[in-house]
Amino acid sequence: xxxxxxxxxxxxxxxxxxxxxxxxxxxxxxxxxxxxxxxxxxxxxxxxxxxxxxxxxxxxxxxxxxxxxxxxxxxxxxxxxxxxxxxxxxxxxxxxxxxxxxxxxxxxxxxxxxxxxxxxxxxxxxxxxxxxxxxxxxxxxxxxxxxxxxxxxxxxxxxxxxxxxxxxxxxxxxxxxxxxxxxxxxxxxxxxxxxxxxxxxxxxxxxxxxxxxxxxxxxxxxxxxxxxxxxxxxxxxxxxxxxxxxxxxxxxxxxxxxxxxxxxxxxxxxxxxxxxxxxxxxxxxxxxxxxxxxxxxxxxxxxxxxxxxxxxxxxxxxxxxxxxxxxxxxxxxxxxxxxxxxxxxxxxxxxxxxxxxxxxxxxxxxxxxxxxxxxxxxxxxxxxxxxxx
Amino acid sequence: xxxxxxxxxxxxxxxxxxxxxxxxxxxxxxxxxxxxxxxxxxxxxxxxxxxxxxxxxxxxxxxxxxxxxxxxxxxxxxxxxxxxxxxxxxxxxxxxxxxxxxxxxxxxxxxxxxxxxxxxxxxxxxxxxxxxxxxxxxxxxxxxxxxxxxxxxxxxxxxxxxxxxxxxxxxxxxxxxxxxxxxxxxxxxxxxxxxxxxxxxxxxxxxxxxxxxxxxxxxxxxxxxxxxxxxxxxxxxxxxxxxxxxxxxxxxxxxxxxxxxxxxxxxxxxxxxxxxxxxxxxxxxxxxxxxxxxxxxxxxxxxxxxxxxxxxxxxxxxxxxxxxxxxxxxxxxxxxxxxxxxxxxxxxxxxxxxxxxxxxxxxxxxxxxxxxxxxxxxxxxxxxxxxxxxxxxxxxxxxxxxxxxxxxxxxxxxxxxxxxxxxxxxxxxxxxxxxxxxxxxxxxxxxxxxxxxxxxxxxxxxxxxxxxxxxxxxxxxxxxxxxxxxxxxxxxxxxxxxxxxxxxxxxxxxxxxxxxxxxxxxxxxxxxxxxxxxxxxxxxxxxxxxxxxxxx
Numbered sequence: 001x002x003x004x005x006x007x008x009x010x011x012x013x014x015x016x017x018x019x020x021x022x023x024x025x026x027x028x029x030x031x032x033x034x035x036x037x038x039x040x041x042x043x044x045x046x047x048x049x050x051x052x053x054x055x056x057x058x059x060x061x062x063x064x065x066x067x068x069x070x071x072x073x074x075x076x077x078x079x080x081x082x083x084x085x086x087x088x089x090x091x092x093x094x095x096x097x098x099x100x101x102x103x104x105x106x107x108x109x110x111x112x113x114x115x116x117x118x119x120x121x122x123x124x125x126x127x128x129x130x131x132x133x134x135x136x137x138x139x140x141x142x143x144x145x146x147x148x149x150x151x152x153x154x155x156x157x158x159x160x161x162x163x164x165x166x167x168x169x170x171x172x173x174x175x176x177x178x179x180x181x182x183x184x185x186x187x188x189x190x191x192x193x194x195x196x197x198x199x200x201x202x203x204x205x206x207x208x209x210x211x212x213x214x215x216x217x218x219x220x221x222x223x224x225x226x227x228x229x230x231x232x233x234x235x236x237x238x239x240x241x242x243x244x245x246x247x248x249x250x251x252x253x254x255x256x257x258x259x260x261x262x263x264x265x266x267x268x269x270x271x272x273x274x275x276x277x278x279x280x281x282x283x284x285x286x287x288x289x290x291x292x293x294x295x296x297x298x299x300x301x302x303x304x305x306x307x308x309x310x311x312x313x314x315x316x317x318x319x320x321x322x323x324x325x326x327x328x329x330x331x332x333x334x335x336x337x338x339x340x341x342x343x344x345x346x347x348x349x350x351x352x353x354x355x356x357x358x359x360x361x362x363x364x365x366x367x368x369x370x371x372x373x374x375x376x377x378x379x380x381x382x383x384x385x386x387x388x389x
Numbered sequence: 390x391x392x393x394x395x396x397x398x399x400x401x402x403x404x405x406x407x408x409x410x411x412x413x414x415x416x417x418x419x420x421x422x423x424x425x426x427x428x429x430x431x432x433x434x435x436x437x438x439x440x441x442x443x444x445x446x447x448x449x450x451x452x453x454x455x456x457x458x459x460x461x462x463x464x465x466x467x468x469x470x471x472x473x474x475x476x477x478x479x480x481x482x483x484x485x486x487x488x489x490x491x492x493x494x495x496x497x498x499x500x501x502x503x504x505x506x507x508x509x510x511x512x513x514x515x516x517x518x519x520x521x522x523x524x525x526x527x528x529x530x531x532x533x534x535x536x537x538x539x540x541x542x543x544x545x546x547x548x549x550x551x552x553x554x555x556x557x558x559x560x561x562x563x564x565x566x567x568x569x570x571x572x573x574x575x576x577x578x579x580x581x582x583x584x585x586x587x588x589x590x591x592x593x594x595x596x597x598x599x600x601x602x603x604x605x606x607x608x609x610x611x612x613x614x615x616x617x618x619x620x621x622x623x624x625x626x627x628x629x630x631x632x633x634x635x636x637x638x639x640x641x642x643x644x645x646x647x648x649x650x651x652x653x654x655x656x657x658x659x660x661x662x663x664x665x666x667x668x669x670x671x672x673x674x675x676x677x678x679x680x681x682x683x684x685x686x687x688x689x690x691x692x693x694x695x696x697x698x699x700x701x702x703x704x705x706x707x708x709x710x711x712x713x714x715x716x717x718x719x720x721x722x723x724x725x726x727x728x729x730x731x732x733x734x735x736x737x738x739x740x741x742x743x744x745x746x747x748x749x750x751x752x753x754x755x756x757x758x759x760x761x762x763x764x765x766x767x768x769x770x771x772x773x774x775x776x777x778x779x780x781x782x783x784x785x786x787x788x789x790x791x792x793x794x795x796x797x798x799x800x801x802x803x804x805x806x807x808x809x810x811x812x813x814x815x816x817x818x819x820x821x822x823x824x825x826x827x828x829x830x831x832x833x834x835x836x837x838x839x840x841x842x843x844x845x846x847x848x849x850x851x852x853x854x855x856x857x858x859x860x861x862x863x864x865x866x867x868x869x870x871x872x873x874x875x876x877x878x879x880x881x882x883x884x885x886x887x888x889x890x891x892x893x894x895x896x897x898x899x900x901x902x903x904x905x906x907x908x909x910x911x912x913x914x915x916x917x918x919x920x921x922x923x924x925x926x927x928x929x930x931x932x933x934x935x936x937x938x939x940x941x
Contacts, residue, residue: 023494023902033497033570040562040596048600051608051634055619058630141618141626318625324618328608 017360027359038366042373045336049377052329056384059321070322071388073138075129079386082125083378089118090375093344093368100361105354108364112348115371119341126334133323140327144320326385333381336374343367396901399801403901414499417799417899419506420484424792427481428868430472430513433520435861437465442823442854448842458840459526460541464519466529467546471553472513474780475642477788478649479595480505480560483588485799487564489892490582492910493571494902496563505563508556515549518542528838530635533620533628537612544613551606554599554638557645561595564588575910579673582890582913583666586673587652590680594641594648598684602638605631629694636687644683646780647747648676650787651718654740657794658722660888661737662729665914668721675714682711692763701760708758715751719744734886735806738813739790743783746820750778753828768838771831774824782820789816789867796871797885801898802878808870815863822856882926887919893927 017027024030060067096111133139347367350356356364394403400417410418440461444451453461484502488495496502519525519542527536527543531550536543568589572581581589609631611617618624620631651672659666666672688696688704696704722744731737753775757763766772797803826849831837835846842850884893892899894908911918911929919927 021499023499029570033566036569037498037501037562037566040565044558044562044596044600047597048604051601051604051637054634055630058627140615141612141621141624142616320618321625324624324626328611328617328619332604332607 017355017357019355019360031360031362031365034362034366038369042369045370045373049329049332052325052332053380056325056329059325063316063318063321065316066319066322067388069316070319071386073133073136073323074326074386075132076386078125078129079382082122083382085118085122085125086375086378089115089122090372092118093371096347097361097365097368100351100356100364101358103358105351105356108351108356109348112344112351116341116344116348119337119344122337123334123341126330126337138323140324141320144323329381329385333374333377336377340367340371340374343370394901397905398900399896399898400901401801401898412503414495414503415901416488416496416499416502417485417903419502420481420486421799422506423476423481423484423509426509426513427473427477430468431864432868434465434468434473435864437461437468439857439861441465442857444840445842445850446854448844448847450840455840456526459838460524462838463525463528467516467519467525467550469780470529470642471550472509472516474646474784474788475553475557476509476560477646478653478784478791479564479588479591479645480509480556482653482788482791482795483564483591483649484560486795486892487585487588488567488571489798489895489899489903490585490890491567491571491576492573492891492904492908493567494904497566497570498563501559501563505556505559508552508559512549512551512553512556515545515552519546519549530639531606531609531631532635533609533612533631534622536609537621544610547606547610547613551603551610554603554606557595558599558603561592561599564592565596568592573907573910579670580910580913581673583655583669583672583676584649584652584890586676587649587655590676591645591649591652593677593680594645594683598638598641598645601634602642605634605638608634629691629696632691632694633687636690637684640687640690641680641683643776643779644679646784648679650743650784651676651679653787653791653794654722654743655718656888656890657736657740657790658725659914660794660886661732661734661740662726663732663887663916664725664729665916666721667724667727668717669914671717672721675717678714679711682707682714686711689758689763692760693767705758705760705763709755711758712751712755715747719748719751732886733810735804735809735813736790736794736886738810739786739793739816742813742817742820743786743790745817746778746782746786750775750783753778766831768836769831770827770835770837773837774827774831777824777827782824786816786820789813789864792867792871794886795892796874797881798892798895798897798899800875800878801881802874803881803885804874804878805870808866812863812866812870815859815866819856819858819860819863823853823860824856826850826852826856882922882924884919884927885925887916887921887927889914889916889919 020027020030024033092111092114096108096115099105099107099111138144344367347364350363396403400415404413410422413419440452441458444453444458444461484496522545523540523542525539525543525546526541527539531543531547536547568581568585572578608617608619612620616624618626620626620628622628655666655672686704686708688700689708692701692705753771757766757772757775793804793809827835830846830849833846835842835849881897883895883897886893889911890913891908891910894911895903896905918929920930921927
């Protein structure tokens with residue numbers, strides 16, 4: 001592979017590592033050049049990620065409500081564990097450099113193994129998180145559709161939300177369900193669309209065909225605990241008195257996406273008010289005008305209840321953008337972690353072969369620098385995506 | 390391959406066989422492979438340009454319909470920008486010359502250099518795939534949302550540009566480290582040839598700007614592929630954000646093209662005027678200034694894209710400031726010519742063409758930086774003419790100048806001088822005939838990217854088409870006689886032009902590690918040290934002592 005003449009020069013540097021290339025003056029020259037090179041490469045990497053950070057800032061500036069809402073669907077626990085895992089791996093990578101400098105071959109191998117294991121652990125946890133999102137249809141852009149069950153039935157047709165004008169509900173008594181209609185009051189923040197004003201269809205409740213829902217029931221313990229809903233709530237207007245006997249209400253449907261034949265869990269709640277979802281339940285004046293039969297509660301709520309309600313309000317428009325950015329940023333970061341795994345496996349192979357000496361340990365140093373950057377990017381991603389307040 | 394390679398032999402003949410080229414780590418061979426690839430791409434991009442000009446010979450359909458026309462101008466732009474003028478000066482000629490001008494045996498990372506070359510090849514192949522699988526009709530800028538909807542081969546083209554971006558980044562990184570770590574101790578920063586200052590600024594921009602194009606194109610690819618929505622208004626994304634990201638790279642990219650051209654012109658102007666360069670430090674600093682300004686002006690591409698008034702005013706003001714370092718350079722080159730012993734050999738003819746056309750291209754850039762005027766001229770032929778004066782009239786002309794200047798050094802053969810001078814004049818006349826009428830019709834409202842036009846523009850379009858064919862013919866002639874000279878050219882002397890930079894102290898063609906012995910560092914741009922030989926070429930006067938410990 002290499003130019004044959006390179007070999008001629010090895011005799012000139014007989015006392016040095018055989019990995020010192022001919023066109024460098026000495027080992028130090030090669031090391032310094034490589035170090036400057038890797039620093040320029042890291043600058044390049046930062047700029048590569050920068051566009052995503054700019055996109056993040058821009059969309060957050062324009063749509064803070066999306067971020068405030070959607071981050072609840074990321075699991076802080078897994079994120080925190082992954083942060084710790086990466087920090088440990090950064091430590092072991094730095095330690096590996098020290099071992100290489102001191103010619104501690106076994107220490108170097110151990111440190112590299114720890115780094116690889118941590119990196120794989122990070123990817124494993126990320127896979128758990130991702131597969132959860134895939135299961136829930138909480139994906140990017142076009143594929144963000146948590147209200148679609150695996151069978152393809154719509155739990156909530158997002159195009160059918162009432163634009164907020166008063167119309168009468170048309171009830172089909174024969175079929176036992178609502179044909180069309182809207183509730184009075186702003187169910188959704190969406191501006192009125194001229195085409196469908198006052199004529200929005202009420203979507204059929206999935207599962208109702210197969211297993212008619214007879215009564216509203218609270219679904220205790222389904223909120224995932226700690227105010228973080230485990231599943232993405234899909235809102236449906238509950239107009240059928242058989243479903244919500246207490247009167248028209250927004251019905252929270254937690255789709256289980258096909259696990260039990262498309263069945264759904266139902267929980268009736270008062271229709272949220274147009275303002276920020278957090279205020280909707282706290283301020284009874286925003287409750288729908290159907291008055292006494294709503295679920296507006298008067299008693300003070302616990303923090304956990306409020307947090308849950310905050311999260312379980314109707315999703316703001318374009319909530320998908322949060323997950324687009326989430327997947328773009330964590331995905332690109334994940335690719336970098338994966339590349340790091342291969343680099344460290346290569347280093348491990350070379351370390352076992354005994355390539356690295358105090359004279360020649362550049363690759364370990366450069367890979368560790370790269371790894372610290374990958375770690376650092378995650379340290380920015382974790383609070384920016386998971387810890388929004 | 391055996392180890393018995395004579396490192397004192399010419400790099401061209403030290404090893405033989407195609408593998409000795411395909412696996413080479415020699416910067417000169419890599420540069421040579423780039424050069425041939427780029428010349429091929431130049432012919433392809435030029436063919437698309439001529440198709441564009443043929444379609445515009447008459448109003449209405451001339452040779453192809455509007456869809457084909459959209460593909461012609463898109464592919465002309467994409468091939469010329471990504472395959473020709475961005476890699477042309479740094480990756481091809483810079484690669485060959487940069488280490489020799491430093492007196493170094495190679496670039497800092499020869500394997501990375503070869504990687505860059507193969508990335509260029511992969512990127513070029515992907516663009517070819519795009520050409521042959523439905524073409525591309527988005528314009529070379531890939532603007533969203535159209536690029537999300539176009540039925541043409543957007544995906545291979547975007548991937549190709551992405552890969553080419555990394556080729557460019559790695560070349561830049563390599564050059565930065567080489568200049569930092571391989572400068573001889575006797576060569577301080579201000580004893581570097583101005584070409585190296587230019588290549589350094591260029592490399593800085595390549596490393597700092599190209600990654601943003603990389604991520605932008607990656608997002609566009611993911612957008613097409615997986616509908617992630619960041620640039621798609623239907624999903625809540627922002628298509629103008631694409632324009633910001635794109636121009637954050639692509640404005641510096643324009644400077645990636647022009648700054649190395651300025652470096653070449655600095656070398657040629659002083660060599661062929663037999664006079665030290667005027668204002669060395671100003672030229673050096675202005676290269677760095679251009680690299681910095683290049684990152685602050687991208688918004689001037691979006692004056693009519695719904696940018697805020699404040700942003701428009703700031704970007705307009707910053708764009709004016711680009712005129713300062715550019716003008717500093719032009720004034721210094723003109724001052725270098727003043728009272729010089731000017732030799733009108735081919736490289737100098739191109740350098741003088743550059744001076745004229747860069748001045749026109751630069752001044753019309755100032756017009757376009759004025760907000761009220763830009764609103765009128767935006768997306769007209771005025772803009773087309775302006776950036777062709779900079780990209781083609783300046784960068785490509787400087788590339789051809791550099792090609793003639795260093796051809797004897799890297800091939801060991803002289804090109805035929807008389808045909809070359811004729812071709813240089815042909816390029817100058819052809820270029821101006823092509824693009825001067827475009828200023829006129831642009832200012833009268835002829836919009837760019839249109840395949841059809843009102844009959845009153847016909848005279849300008851016809852002049853332009855005639856000029857384009859003259860230009861194409863001249864450049865084709867250049868390629869022909871250069872190839873001819875590889876076999877039949879006379880043997881080149883070591884220093885045919887009397888240059889003072891280190892490459893003229895290296896053997897012709899250079900040996901495998903460029904210099905058999907580490908070269909002495911002489912005073913830069915001191916032409917009194919040299920005397921002309923009657924049989925051609927220049928040598929150092931025996932009496933002049935080398936200044937190996939200190940610069941000038």
